[in-house]
Amino acid sequence: MWRDPGTWIALGVSALFVVAGWVMHRVFVRVLKAPGPQA
Numbered sequence: 001m002w003r004d005p006g007t008w009i010a011l012g013v014s015a016l017f018v019v020a021g022w023v024m025h026r027v028f029v030r031v032l033k034a035p036g037p038q039a
Helices: 005-033
Strands: none
Touching: none
């Protein structure tokens, strides 16, 4: 199973989605914590 290239591709894509979700979460939290525009 671990010698199959498809397994490594699937693991890489899954890790990429996890990292992308973490980065988007950090961006959303930073945007929501930022003070609103002073109008």
